[in-house]
Amino acid sequence: MTTASTPRSGAPRAVLADDERLMREQLRARLTEAWPELEIVAEARNGTEAVELVEQHRPDVVFLDIRMPGMTGVDAARQIAQMDVGDDGVLPEIVFITAYDQYAVEAFEQGAADYVLKPAERERLKVTVERIRKRLADRQGEAGDAGEGAGQAAPPLQQLLHRLSGQLGGLGVAGVQAKPAYLQWIQATVGQAIQMIPVDEVLFFISDEKYTRVQTATVEALIRKPIKELVDEIDPQRFWQIHRSTLVAVNAIAGVTRDFRGRQIVAVKGHTQKLEVSRSYAHLFKGM
Template sequence: MRIIIADDEPLLRHHLGKLLEDISPELHIVASVGDGTQALEKIQSLQPDVVFLDIRMPGLDGLQVASALNKQNIQTNIVFVTAYDDHAIEAFEEGAIDYLVKPIDETRLLKTTKRLQSAQHRSTPNDDLLDLIRQTQSPQFDSLTWLRVAKGEDIHLIHVDEVVLFKAEDKYVTVVTDDAEYIIRTPLRLLAQQLCGNTFWQIHRSVIVRVSAISRVSKDDMGKMFVETVAGNTRLPVSRSAHSLFKQM
């Protein structure tokens, strides 16, 4: 099975490629590109069996690439890979055979590859895929225990008990521990659903902090509240809707 990976993050392309190669020696990565325009060109020239498409990319996004493939009647199976779960229905309207939400779970990816290996031609939505849409639109999460995080070109596995805070920044979430900082692509709102509410508090739309790591709470002259953690002297803003969390402190 010949595969193209299209994602604007080199680290994520590398990680997905390694996962696929580990799953089966029959999965061959024939190209890895960083934007939608390159993806469309490589698909046209290489005619892969499968393309893993990030939805949000520079130039053409993943949905636009899929639409172009449909118009040109290029027969390749599409798997959308994204950090966001709000495009599932659009993805299947463009003929996706599957839809993966980052961070990619190896068990979930294995199911995808089995579906791909059993597909004899380009797939169209069926009952199984409609079930998947419902799952991605209303995900049910288990409590988060381990995190796969990136630091430079390396992937680390850290326990959630090591985390002091999560801070959303651009496309990434920075994961801060006592002695290091890492990045992940999981949206903060998804992390909030997987973290224990008695252990972690979301004090701002961009910050989740471990309660036991809070060393000080203060207000400025304008009444804005801030917290400081044991990890350093950085003042973290507290939204007004979260002020009530600190009434008993």
């Protein structure tokens, strides 16, 4: 693990993660050509180091090799997506480094993240750099983009991570892609009883330090599973993560407004609960 102890500046910052040293060196050299102002603050040899370095340096961009020993780049991205970035922070942009895989490349076209094919070709890297530059620039005007109503949102990062995870380990019989098995029922505590709650009936999940509250239109229950585990077990097309501690059913979103502090607030159909959207997930309601 290598790291540069340079002070925080106005230049964009990046962390590189690849278990192959030559690949890291090549990517660093070509990024220097394509994006001279980018400050590469650290390099990791595996997913675990990548997560630690992102936690330490809070970069604007993370370049993650998809296939690394131990923790894959997808697993690392999942942990990064669950980091507590603070009231003023946002999650870094994710760029995956991958050998050519048609299915993976198609997944990236959703736009939740970008990719660089091995070896990093100069022209394709320029495209990635321009996309990331635009996203970072767009963040500056993001605060004024929320309005009322839940319009069509960009596909969240968690959907891409679920799909890529399936590409890495979800091949079924005869090489056919296996469909992810998402939770259908929640076994929860309601008063002194254990109750089976259909996931279809859940409006939202909210976690505190010990428990996660499961809320339906008629039932409020508790489970011991944290949000960071639920996001891997719940269908990301049906539930959006809008805060590190909150998942909300997409079809239960009645609208999105701003409070007096400028925070996005989700109203839930058939319930009085108001759910705060953290800045890291503000893109879900952009352009409404």
